[in-house]
Amino acid sequence: MKFLLKQRSVIPGFGLSLGFTVLYLSLIVLIPLSGLLFKSATLSWQEFWEIVSSARVLASFRLTFGAALVAALMNGAFGLLVAWVLVRYPLPGKRLVDALVDLPFALPTAVAGITLAGLYSGNGWIGRFLEPLGIKVAYTPLGIIVALTFIGLPFVVRTVQPMLEDLESELEEAAACLGANRWQIFTRVIFPTITPALLTGFALAYARAIGEYGSVIFIAGNMPMISEITPLLIITKLEQYDYAGATAIAVVMLAISFLMLLTINLLQWWSRRHAER
Amino acid sequence: MQNQSLSLDRFSVGAGAARNALTESAAVRWLLTGLALAFLALILVIPLVAVFTQALDKGLDAYWAAITEPDAMSAIRLTLLTAAISVPLNLVFGVAAAWAIAKSKFRGKSLLITLIDLPFSVSPVISGLIYVLIFGLQGWFGPWLAEHDIKIIFAIPGLVLATIFVTFPFVARELIPLMQAQGTEEEEAALVLGASGWQTFFRVTLPNVIWGILYGVILCNARAMGEFGAVSVVSGHIRGLTNTMPLHVEILYNEYNFAAAFAVASLLALLALFTLAAKTLLGKKVRQEAQTTTK
């Protein structure tokens, strides 16, 4: 333990607390995760490649990552809008609206899933208006996008909101004194300042969306090659006892998730640097 | 920080030009507000309302019957049991991790924090998959477990494990920045005055983070009770035995028993609303805890 310590701290309990923490992490996280990696290592590169490049898997990747991207973009736009309105405009019951933004965090995904599926199906409250227009939402990729938008909303709002709140009004006042009009102030003063936060929120929403399962499987059609998301494909393979297949796909998803995590950390580091300037 | 855009409305600065540059015109404001509210209504409010209306679709009696039906009851019990095991364990973990990180100096703190955040970046399905790979029939320990007739996957222990995995960061993520913000001075003061390590922890540290703990526990609990993807993988979907409430909702829905599905779902929705309320009310208290007494 000594080599870990930068300085011997006078506060006791270091050994006990760190020991327990590392033990817990190992048992719950590290060992199982490494189990995944070991399992995938039993596949040869060729087998691995064959699995992840099969048509069905590729279709699910396209769907999952594509839908997640669209949903994250929607959340980027609308999340910014909601954050703006919450921070800058008076609203009766603002506290209520603000608390409600966290609903997708708090609501179990299965509940969201069946509710959205019901709403957008042909005779659902919303679906019945859209169907005559020829827009089919339920059981199509469009439905997946709707569900992923629901899931990702709080991420953008909650990262942009504090940035907007901390924005000094002096910046805008200075720009106004220098003759800028409102649109210019928004695009050239405000927006650049919150861009890091916006990107971070976008990345968080995206990362969440690609792994999402519960809210999506009810409204998706779950038809292979058309509306089957990758998490569902993993489960299907598991049910068929194709552990190798499931593992291979999972490893790809994990790799991308970690890439996203890295990106998010970099974005957050960049935005902090931005703020300190 | 108070935003000034509205008070400046009454602030006439010569020509309207400067004033208009500091806030949008009323028309734009109304439009944006309307758009935002419409979006929120569509995305959040309507689904929320739909849960309850669908649940009561066939009347109060049917609602009550759906909830008290034996399989539903055992799903409720299982959900409560899973939460009752995972949340306290994760609480102890969160406190231990926060203590190690906030009150000591050692290399590798950021690595530890990144590891703790790991479950957030892993898909729930993968979270369940990893346990199947270890404890499933074809997993590492599969044969050994089968020999000793111990069931983990497709049984309650597996559910608990998967739930612990997806929820353990919650308490830690609340407490780590909180304890870091509070520093170590009070603990040092207690030690100088002769307190032992445990005395310091219980009488000085713990009371200072009690709201953070409560906040983290409530979030942890909400996720534990509502988790679907991970438990779906490790459960056997065995009615009455290995179904938590979310899984039971799925079964009912797939059987086209919509009203009953929504009835059980409405309980979970109520839990979500309670969590939201607690989050709002406690959030302020936690922020106050993080501010040390002014120097």
Added chain:
Amino acid sequence: MSIEVQKITKKFGTYTALDQVDLTFPSGELVALLGPSGSGKTTLLRIIAGLETPDTGRVLFAGEEATNRHVRERQVGFVFQHYALFRHMTVFENIAFGLTVRPRGERPTKARIRDRVMKLLGLIQLDNLADRYPAQLSGGQRQRVALARALATEPKVLLLDEPFGSLDAKVRQELRRWLRRMHNEIHVTSVFVTHDQEEALELADRVVVMNQAKVEQVGTPEEVYENPVNPFVFNFLGNVNLFHCRDQVAGEFWTNSAAAISASAGEKVGTVGYARPFDIQISRTADTNEDIAAIVLFIQGAGALPRIEMRRPDNGQIVQAELPRDRFRQLGLRIGERVFIRPTNVRVFEPNYRI
């Protein structure tokens, strides 16, 4: 109880906080550790308390080895710079804490604890605030509670880390006087850290001047002020004027031969003489050939010691002088006037002089 530290070295990574420090703190004295930030004084205090461990060296309490004793067993009282009061406990509970954590066998009865706490509250004059929380107190009140809390366990040594640093000037002065009075009553060996030379000179029985991990000088306040052993101590304990001497000609260079340490002949080139503003005499006429011409640049007449800033036309040096009020009024100086200055009590230091 006396304290002794021997050959204490402490490094934080590549940064040396203390370098082979030797010091003795006699029993019952109030000692100031004085120095700029980064001089190591707080680190030394924390090592004495047991909150840090030295890399090398020993700490002795009353002659007994205490280096490896845990902070809990050292029986020291410590007052933190930012008080470190337990924010969720009342004033009463804060002060009583040290007594209530004692193991069962040694713990006083509730009644005794109550007595002691109330007595201390009386001592710090906060009797009616026993049930308040730290957040409800002013800075000066919190400081007093921190002090009472440290004293409740009757420590053998009292350590204070910049105790008055975060307080308003007026409150600081009051508390300084109060601390001095308390020490006169209680006579516990006390060490306090400060960067404020005025505070150290006013309060302490003995001053330890520290700089960059080393001790520069130890002595009574009078000793370190009147007889600083090197330019750092001289400069740190008050303002200073530097007179550069270009050659050995006595006309530009004064020494107070009774007190100065004179440099040898070969080192007179580039020597610097140090004189305090209070030791610069100003007159309208040149009485001796040692007087230097100067032009008045700036006058600050308010306050107990009016300050005059002047410039020497011959080499451009800015000289600061302080005059007693009546002399100031007597002179009636104006900006731009030509005057003559005579530095008295000029000190010259041999390079690298060490204790």
